[in-house]
Amino acid sequence: MDLGKNIRIKDIAKLAGVSVGTVDRVIHNRGRVSQEALKKVTSVMEQIDYKPNLIARTLGSNKNYRIAAIIPNPEQDPYWSQSNKGILQAQAEWTQYGINIDLHVFDLFNKESFITTVQEAIATKPDGIVVAPIFYHEALPVFDLLKTEQIPYVLFNTNIPEATPLSFIGQNLYQSGKVAAQLLHFGQENPGTFAVLHMDEDIQDSLHLVEKEKGFREYFSSNGKAKFEIMALNLNPSDSAFETQLNELVNNPNLKGIFVTTSKGSAVAASFLEKHSKKHIRLIGYDLLDENLKYLKTGTIDFLIHQNPKRQAFLGISHLVNHLMFKKSMPQQELFPLEVITEENLGSYLNSGLH
Amino acid sequence: MDLGKNIRIKDIAKLAGVSVGTVDRVIHNRGRVSQEALKKVTSVMEQIDYKPNLIARTLGSNKNYRIAAIIPNPEQDPYWSQSNKGILQAQAEWTQYGINIDLHVFDLFNKESFITTVQEAIATKPDGIVVAPIFYHEALPVFDLLKTEQIPYVLFNTNIPEATPLSFIGQNLYQSGKVAAQLLHFGQENPGTFAVLHMDEDIQDSLHLVEKEKGFREYFSSNGKAKFEIMALNLNPSDSAFETQLNELVNNPNLKGIFVTTSKGSAVAASFLEKHSKKHIRLIGYDLLDENLKYLKTGTIDFLIHQNPKRQAFLGISHLVNHLMFKKSMPQQELFPLEVITEENLGSYLNSGLH
DNA sequence: ATAATTCATGTGTTCGAAAACATGTAAGAA
């Protein structure tokens, strides 16, 4: 197998009794090859397990690729600011290989803005697009456009299976709800109430939240957990009744734990728990936002589930690069592990690179 | 900055008014360059932020590298079998780039075998070595040999700072002990006992175990945890008293939880808990061995801390490749996150790739 | 003074694949 040199196109040509040009045409389906020659080459190719030298291939086809990255405005939300960091990191990593990444941001609370931003991105005729399509329904038509334009695209954060992307990078949200449930339930002997808290300006990415709640409820619907009551609340921080509702919740004497489904929400819930000295009520949320970490360290937040937005964005771009530049095939879906963050293992996550 | 083309050696040569050969000599410190020329080139290089095209560089210096990977015999222990998988994966990934990986295994329970295996590996004059030096003291002399032989090496699993490797891949074991403690303690109101269980044929990698215990104890020595008693036990499965000791432990009415510091041990402990119907006693161990997963799924093991041996080995080799082939500088130390595995998030870890 | 040596510097080839380019041959049109 690995006896000496690797097989080169030249070798295949010699074995098949044709020129390198013909082999090249066969490999890339460029046509202009006789049946006869094609048969000879393919038969040699099947015998020998030809693996193109990706280094040489990349150098030879000295292309520069432009990738458009589309995310919500990072300034509107710390979660998306993390995604942005992942994009910047990808830029730093790939720029020397002739990859240019153009960032296009849209308004987190404006569906219309999403569509126009994607259209703008397409108009620049990029070689590939990486996008976090948080507006599910609105996204569908633009993917048709991408398909007719023949632009390969990778989704992250939110999956849209109908869009049949090159690849999706994200998490199993349903399962993450189950993880949250398990952690809230862990070691709880006595009956009580658990609350699912959807806290959001808007219910734009409501699909996310619904999935999480489903998983959460599913966990408690299984054997021997009937003694626990599950309640779900939709709270809008800019709503006038917001404080009252939250106060009422944390003062519920039966309340054993809260599962906050949005990344920003857990810090808000934590502040209420601290204010009412209800730190014994368990709290679990999402993501390593600075605010969240503060409460994780004081013990008010017990666990955070890490969605790793930075890495999602980074990997999304890397997948696209591997597809465009190295012609590598990618897993059609890459679901990140559901990382459980505690006060004690937090440091190990903050210090570790991406890799 | 990124206006159009990247700077090539040719461009630097033109700007400095010399030939590409001279620039090449400057870049690689090959000498044979006049003070004058050197000054011109370096000044240009400082102005322009030259980033060599790694693709072209790799193709140009058409070297084949041989890397020796040294680990305990995978057949002796499922943990090291995982490491082996990481090595195989690295092989699959890098073989097309002209990287050859030779596996050298030693006897997990034989220090002498470790030394001779390393010496054998060195005798093959590899371009780099990746090694899991589980025998701390025995390892020290062989690293002197590696230094005099000028062979770069990467450590994983066990760190030996005195060896000043190119890079170390592993985990903060002390901190992992704290994580274990936190999880056992989580939600525990009443006083009780927690046991640290070192279960091993030999105490070869005792340093590991000591570190973990230290962290565990440290956690409980902090504010308000005086009501918990910590006990530590060294148990040898091949010892005649083994069963008795373990039976005694699990029947201790004060026992709230067990922290098993070895990867194989937690399944053994779990089997005893199940036998005595003591599943309510919390159990936490290390690593995703098949046996462990079985008990994680039945709920006897509550948490596993994932040391990710597969990924450690894979990354160790990748670091070396980046150093040898791409001349990239590597972080001198890469500590993996302390991943907490539960029944519910296990699947997401098993399905996810390495990357 | 001439050959030998040293050393700065420039030129050319190589890596393997991609892609532009050149040649050759057969079928159809004028």
Added chain:
DNA sequence: TTCTTACATGTTTTCGAACACATGAATTAT
């Protein structure tokens, strides 16, 4: 027949850096 046109096939250049080699000048030895 001769000129296109189409298409199979072979040859050459290119990518950017590494490295072997060639050149030419200054120094040293004889």
